Amino acid sequence: MARIRVLLTNTALGPLDYRLDPGIEAPPGTLVEVPLGPRRMLGCVWDEGSESAAMAAESVGDNRLRPIFGTYPMPPLPLELRRLIEWTADYYLAPAGAVLRMVVPGVALRDGGRPIIEYRATGTTPPRMTPQRSEALEKIGERQGSLRDLADMSGASEAVLRGLIKAGALEAIALSPDVPPPLPDPAFAPPALSEEQAAASATFRSAINAGFQPFLLDGVTGSGKTEVYFEAVAEAIRQGKQSVILLPEIALTEPMLRRFEARFGCAPVAWHSGLRQTERRANWRAIASGEALVTIGARSALFLPYANLGLIVVDEAHEASFKQEDGVHYHARDVAVMRAKFADVPIILASATPAIESRAQVEAGRYREIQLPARFGGATLPAIRAIDLRNDPPDRGAWISPPLVAELSERLERGEQSLLFLNRRGYAPLTLCRTCGHRIECPNCTAWMVEHRLARRLSCHHCGHVMPPPRLCPECQNEDTLVACGPGVERVADEVKARWPEARTAIVTSDTLWSPARAAEFVEHMEAGMIDIVIGTQLVTKGYHFPNLTLVGVIDADIGLSGGDLRASERSFQQIAQVAGRAGRGDKPGEVLIQTRQPEAPVMAALIAGDSAAFYAAETEARKDARMPPYGRLAAIIISSEDAVAAERAAKAIGAAAPDSPDMEVWGPVPAPLAMLRGRHRHRLLVHAARNFPLQKVMREWLGACEWPAKVRVAVDVDPYSF
Numbered sequence: 128m129a130r131i132r133v134l135l136t137n138t139a140l141g142p143l144d145y146r147l148d149p150g151i152e153a154p155p156g157t158l159v160e161v162p163l164g165p166r167r168m169l170g171c172v173w174d175e176g177s178e179s180a181a182m183a184a185e186s187v188g189d190n191r192l193r194p195i196f197g198t199y200p201m202p203p204l205p206l207e208l209r210r211l212i213e214w215t216a217d218y219y220l221a222p223a224g225a226v227l228r229m230v231v232p233g234v235a236l237r238d239g240g241r242p243i244i245e246y247r248a249t250g251t252t253p254p255r256m257t258p259q260r261s262e263a264l265e266k267i268g269e270r271q272g273s274l275r276d277l278a279d280m281s282g283a284s285e286a287v288l289r290g291l292i293k294a295g296a297l298e299a300i301a302l303s304p305d306v307p308p309p310l311p312d313p314a315f316a317p318p319a320l321s322e323e324q325a326a327a328s329a330t331f332r333s334a335i336n337a338g339f340q341p342f343l344l345d346g347v348t349g350s351g352k353t354e355v356y357f358e359a360v361a362e363a364i365r366q367g368k369q370s371v372i373l374l375p376e377i378a379l380t381e382p383m384l385r386r387f388e389a390r391f392g393c394a395p396v397a398w399h400s401g402l403r404q405t406e407r408r409a410n411w412r413a414i415a416s417g418e419a420l421v422t423i424g425a426r427s428a429l430f431l432p433y434a435n436l437g438l439i440v441v442d443e444a445h446e447a448s449f450k451q452e453d454g455v456h457y458h459a460r461d462v463a464v465m466r467a468k469f470a471d472v473p474i475i476l477a478s479a480t481p482a483i484e485s486r487a488q489v490e491a492g493r494y495r496e497i498q499l500p501a502r503f504g505g506a507t508l509p510a511i512r513a514i515d516l517r518n519d520p521p522d523r524g525a526w527i528s529p530p531l532v533a534e535l536s537e538r539l540e541r542g543e544q545s546l547l548f549l550n551r552r553g554y555a556p557l558t559l560c561r562t563c564g565h566r567i568e569c570p571n572c573t574a575w576m577v578e579h580r581l582a583r584r585l586s587c588h589h590c591g592h593v594m595p596p597p598r599l600c601p602e603c604q605n606e607d608t609l610v611a612c613g614p615g616v617e618r619v620a621d622e623v624k625a626r627w628p629e630a631r632t633a634i635v636t637s638d639t640l641w642s643p644a645r646a647a648e649f650v651e652h653m654e655a656g657m658i659d660i661v662i663g664t665q666l667v668t669k670g671y672h673f674p675n676l677t678l679v680g681v682i683d684a685d686i687g688l689s690g691g692d693l694r695a696s697e698r699s700f701q702q703i704a705q706v707a708g709r710a711g712r713g714d715k716p717g718e719v720l721i722q723t724r725q726p727e728a729p730v731m732a733a734l735i736a737g738d739s740a741a742f743y744a745a746e747t748e749a750r751k752d753a754r755m756p757p758y759g760r761l762a763a764i765i766i767s768s769e770d771a772v773a774a775e776r777a778a779k780a781i782g783a784a785a786p787d788s789p790d791m792e793v794w795g796p797v798p799a800p801l802a803m804l805r806g807r808h809r810h811r812l813l814v815h816a817a818r819n820f821p822l823q824k825v826m827r828e829w830l831g832a833c834e835w836p837a838k839v840r841v842a843v844d845v846d847p848y849s850f
């Protein structure tokens with residue numbers, strides 16, 4: 128009898144020990160089904176002696192060990208991936224089983240709750256025939272099913288059935304044999320590269336199969352970064368190795384799939400939450416078998432079990448959406464670098480506005496920077512101009528200032544496209560009673576209800592709570608006293624329609640582009656010239672390439688700067704630089720107008736001067752002075768409960784138990800920025816430590832020694848993005 132250690136998904140328990148009956152092979156990495164209490168659980172055979180502190184295996188005597196139900200006939204998860212799971216759990220203070228769950232989502236292995244492998248009789252008589260065996264074979268007859276199904280049919284134990292499999296009397300049949308994905312052809316339509324592109328791609332090509340190396344591909348918007356990293360992908364394909372390209376939004380995958388197809392002759396494998404169950408399963412299996420040579424997907428594609436990984440690309444690597452804010456709070460960009468390290472392959476982080484963190488890695492000599500300083504094909508970067516709203520205010524009740532109105536009119540006359548950027552979904556962010564001053568708030572969150580006029584409802588952007596727009600003020604019961612305050616994209620769209628009734632407009636937000644198909648339709652309409660003015664949120668700031676788009680107007684450049692968030696300046700800079708980068712990408716020059724009340728703020732000044740180096744230098748200095756990331760470390764502890772008193776008490780107790788250290792400060796507890804979210808009261812502790820402080824170890828010991836009632840939830844966010 129052998130004892131194996133199994134890491135289970137769907138539980139916060141560490142690896143547990145099981146019995147492995149003779150004759151069954153289950154080396155580390157093998158996916159297995161095991162009992163846990165009355166349940167059947169998916170797990171992965173784990174390495175003996177793996178030392179991750181996050182995992183304390185429960186020790187059980189040999190006689191109490193339960194046998195595993197069976198193994199899945201899938202390639203075992205490679206060692207590099209098991210190490211990544213441990214690293215991620217360790218770094219983000221998360222249960223390893225929750226990370227394993229991202230690697231092996233249930234759908235990957237199961238079909239309607241059953242393992243996808245079924246068995247049937249071969250007709251061969253086993254050399255040693257027992258009464259149990261012959262009865263089982265007789266009852267099974269011509270039918271097929273999983274081991275468990277067959278056990279139910281025949282009344283035989285699964286051990287008997289496994290004996291029959293070994294004896295060759297039962298054989299496995301793969302259901303719905305997955306059709307292998309088409310092979311991308313590196314020679315299908317190679318582009319003629321510019322000199323800079325050729326030099327950059329030569330560097331990437333020679334990095335394939337040369338071990339771990341992180342690159343920062345820093346190229347201005349429209350410089351042709353995609354074509355360059357496609358050449359690295361082409362080289363990986365030539366060498367028979369798998370590549371994965373991570374994108375920040377599902378909406379961007381569709382245009383990317385088409386672009387990939389134009390270059391390589393067929394679509395790559397996609398991975399995102401918009402896939403059908405059967406597609407997910409087929410794609411997962413093609414990735415695990417090594418047949419899928421190129422995968423394009425959202426952040427979760429990073430955790431897939433590539434059999435033969437050769438290259439990772441993170442496009443728009445500065446994007447906040449790579450940070451996962453639920454469950455395991457991981458940053459896909461950072462975990463991707465670790466994956467490349469464990470797999471010993473190159474990784475390319477591509478961005479026109481790299482994160483301060485990535486730049487710091489270049490400065491420290493850990494990442495190699497490859498620059499593309501000019502736009503491809505002689506296109507010039509757009510001219511950026513500020514409109515000082517104090518001097519050029521819009522009309523009353525309007526949001527578009529006179530200079531921007533003039534430019535928009537000109538574009539309409541010339542038949543060119545324009546884009547108005549406002550990072551606010553809906554019609555108005557606040558509904559207020561003009562008589563009593565009452566503000567309509569979400570009952571579950573510390574947040575205003577946002578009016579969505581097109582959908583005829585108010586909606587909370589944090590918990591999804593919706594209500595019909597009230598006719599009476601809920602407070603003073605007056606009729607017709609509620610007014611919409613402030614603009615959202617729908618309201619700006621109304622203003623555009625009122626001003627230019629003939630203009631064809633499109634609103635682009637996650638409300639309107641909720642599926643890849645809708646996103647594809649939008650791109651088609653833009654390319655066909657069926658849209659004159661786009662009004663959009665951050666969703667339109669990245670990736671898109673519309674040659675006839677020559678004007679970008681930023682409705683409120685100051686939105687992001689208030690609030691004192693560590694990344695406020697950086698995020699504003701990136702967002703505005705990215706949206707500006709949508710203008711003038713073809714042969715017509717682009718122009719960008721930024722509406723602001725503080726044109727002298729450093730962010731605006733750098734944008735207007737086109738001097739990103741100045742912005743990065745100033746921001747880096749500020750972070751260094753305050754010992755803020757990446758020159759110091761942060762972690763947030765969010766303590767929440769539906770019971771306000773319990774949440775506050777637990778937060779205070781955890782704060783009071785913080786260890787004393789000259790290299791670590793603990794701030795709080797204070798009410799979290801969203802003091803109430805989904806009906807839970809939230810308190811926050813912020814931990815600030817020196818760069819090389821063993822933050823995880825200290826926090827694990829600290830939190831491990833604390834206790835809190837079951838109704839209190841404690842979530843840790845290491846390297847929080849916004850707070």
Ligand code: ADP
Pocket residue numbers: 318319320321324346347348349350351352353354503672
């Ligand atoms: P970035 O990602 O750097 O913003 P893109 O990769 O989207 O830039 O390239 C901008 C535009 O230039 C795209 O339409 C792309 O197809 C085109 N382009 C880039 N490089 C080439 C090339 N070598 N040959 C032809 N077109 C190119």
Ligand code: ZN
Pocket residue numbers: 569570571572574587588589590591592805
């Ligand atoms: Zn809410």
